[in-house]
Amino acid sequence: MGERMLSVVSAHADIPIRIAGIWDPSAASLDRIAAQFPAVPLVADPDALIAASACVYVASPPASHLGYARRATAAGRSLFLEKPLAVDLAEARRFLDDADAVGAVNFPFASSPAVATLARWIAEGAVGTPRSLVIEVAFATWPRPWQADAAGWLDARPEGGFTREVVSHFLFLSRRLVGPLRELRGIADFPEPGRSERTIDATLHAGVVPVQVRGRVGGTGQDDHNTWTLEGDAGTVRLRDWSIAERLRPDGHFEAAPDALPNDRARLIALRRQLDGVVRMAHGEPHTLATFAEAWDVQRIVEDLVAA
Template structure:
């Protein structure tokens, strides 16, 4: 028998919402494929919170110490800092698992992707989603037939969402934040992964409040050969957020609802969920554990299912094109 490989040493830069989710994903499972080698955040308060919740996790003095302790660095800091940390990790021979977007400057993002090679990936959890797996299987089995139209709809009671209040400074800024970058990007990745390259964009964005992120977007483009209509707005729902990704075809319709629920349209016009569908609160940690398995494979140079740097850049190109269509109204 071959010995079980030692868990991968994962370092975390950023102790906010995403960094804490990653900690929970690693520490909340037996036999995890990774271990937390170090965590750092420039905020003493954030590190104090981590110390209280996860006293056994090594906290270090700076980002360089995270890199030194790790085989792979998870970059979960605000977007403007992503590329600096990612470059430092790659220069030290580590792999990088980065939150999206890659950067706030597209020229820098393009240059980074051109030079990075294959030791990097971006955390789009739809790559590991059980709901997306159900959609993929239905599509492969012919439930949709020839695709005719994709509709993406996102709506928020307010932005940022209440659980993001601690990060509102950058999440509601037009340079780094907004729901198009934070939420719509996931559905653009899903469209790219299932249907093909994103192209032929026309879009508009509304920035009615100076110094704040967009409050509405409308766009049309293609994913492969499939026409796509995107609509997003703040204030159109009482829910923190509500979203649907709906693919219509000549043989039927499937959709992903509220991040996790895969559904098929019945003959009576209603939707029926997949038998194993679970709400996002239960689906999210499952997807993140599967993401970590991909992180191990990526770091070891093996084939993986994670979002590649090239895919993430393509998504970011579309995202930035959408929000800059409303630039005059900022």
């Protein structure tokens, strides 16, 4: 994700963001990024990066997020954290209680064109009174091919797994569009010692709306397939494969929004909008980025599920 963000900043000269520097404990990672982005300064350590920055972006493995966040807030910097907020619920709760920090968490659905379409449809009455919500995710393999070089932690139980990495996005979406998350009941299956979950099956509520969550690795030929489907007394809408907003028509088929974009294009728009939000957040202006409180609500559900 750090490389993706660098790509977006590099491709848009009009974004009022200057990359003050990057740091990674892996020399190989820094060499690769330096070759791709030769104009980006490399710094010696996290403290040098924090000292050079007004806003610190943390795109490291989850267990390290709050350690860097505390160092940045102690120096008076604003924060933009990758999700999840952390993997230790007690540590995350202490951070929320103690931190006097300006910051947000990177859930790109906060800036997604497709999510904006869903929100508009819902506001216009396309769903009516919501009655149920279903989240389904499936993967040919885990991690996904583009994450293979991070398999050491992405497929390990302490920090990895598709529930933290992918389902968390759809829980955030549920909280943002439907209501606060509560009343989790579910199970995650860990059939391979030391590796992350291979299936999940859970129920919870978003506000008063019952939610079903199902996920699996295997049984599909797609690298990454997902649906978020909200059904109500007036109709049904869904988000498919990250970026396609659809409505259920009377003949039983889902029809995509006329301006729907494939994810490789929609993702760049969302990340650009996220960075615009980071600028507003760092300047103390209103923004739509995910708050620490929203990220905590999502994390609480996720960690309870993978611990079940």
